[in-house]
């Protein structure tokens with residue numbers, strides 16, 4: 001896809017489709033007014049007929065308009081002009097791209113200069129347009145013999161916003177494209193089936209990333225190497241599987257060596273059967289998405305390398321497959337984690353925390369400025385929040401506030417749950433230092449409590465993305481979240 005900032009009056013733009021805004025009650029935007037007056041009232045005829053009200057999300061197509069160069073006009077409802085928030089703008093972009101995607105239009109021009117977004121800087125729209133365009137052009141084809149048609153759109157342009165330099169807007173387009181591509185990469189890894197996207201596959205992806213980017217180095221630890229480090233908790237998840245577990249460590253060096261890194265740790269269970277505590281059959285296929293935390297980390301690493309962020313970042317993927325089998329860990333088994341703490345595995349389906357605790361202990365060696373883990377950790381997060389929220393828990397309120405703000409800014413939103421001392425005793429074990437489950441209540445919180453035992457010395461946050469990482473039902477597929485949030489966070493860290 002080619003992106004550009006294209007100046008000039010809307011009627012003079014040659015594009016296969018030009019997009020203009022109609023506000024509530026059929027009120028025409030400046031661009032729509034201009035086209036309407038030149039083009040034989042082709043827009044006001046529609047709004048006055050009552051067929052288009054300008055409600056947020058509405059779209060209507062006009063073919064062969066007269067007096068203007070573009071071949072089609074797509075009218076896009078923007079809602080209340082005075083409350084054109086970033087959230088509303090994204091809705092408008094998504095719906096316009098969806099409508100335009102049904103056309104054989106190779107070039108789209110977004111004539112949105114008069115649409116001022118109330119809660120963002122001027123260049124934000126350029127970035128988001130490119131991000132949403134990439135997002136909407138994603139197709140899953142890898143395992144289909146009949147490939148879907150590639151999107152007809154090849155070029156997207158945006159009218160320059162006033163009050164911002166063209167260079168800034170062009171850079172914003174480029175950054176948005178990079179973010180959109182990273183989101184698609186996370187979707188792709190998530191969507192690949194468990195028999196293709198194994199721990200070894202993820203390790204290979206991370207190695208390829210290092211080959212492609214000068215700033216990235218990748219190191220992959222084998223089971224043998226992990227055993228030497230005492231990562232028995234992580235390894236206990238993998239013993240039931242023929243797939244070898246991997247601890248994948250990616251380093252992006254964008255700043256001085258003495259600048260402490262931000263460390264991201266992703267849960268990479270490439271398939272979660274539940275192990276001996278086997279899951280029921282219904283929707284078990286969706287447990288191929290149990291590596292979406294890892295996918296978001298690898299995609300974020302790709303993104304920051306391409307953005308050339310001047311910050312040090314370490315991405316760690318705890319990759320394993322959770323299977324039952326004669327060698328599998330059994331309920332009641334006790335393992336000694338890398339930290340030295342013993343863990344009673346009361347439920348082998350609570351495996352995410354078992355791989356994460358060792359990865360979090362491993363992360364200590366980098367002396368992180370901040371440590372964030374991303375995991376499809378609990379069904380309880382889905383029950384609590386549904387699909388819209390990344391559940392956030394942290395031992396540091398300042399870090400939590402920043403992450404919440406990044407979620408709002410990127411519209412990849414998070415909501416905080418309490419990590420209070422009162423919940424910790426639910427993890428008491430009669431036979432080990434800690435149990436791996438905390439009973440039926442407050443499942444997202446007790447899972448985070450478990451992780452908190454391994455991050456006491458760290459500035460740490462946990463994102464439970466069990467609800468946000470993929471869609472179920474007819475639209476089944478990975479969403480690429482929370483790449484948007486993570487990239488937003490890391491972009492704020494550059495010096």
Ligand code: BES
Nearest residue numbers: 347349350352376377378379380437466
């Ligand atoms: N990967 C699952 C969490 C999950 C379940 C995400 C359903 C999305 C949808 C995780 O490994 C798991 O099985 N968690 C258990 C924990 C329980 C045994 C304490 C859960 O949430 O049921």
Ligand code: MN
Nearest residue numbers: 272349350351
């Ligand atoms: Mn599980």
Ligand code: ZN
Nearest residue numbers: 269272290352
């Ligand atoms: Zn799991």
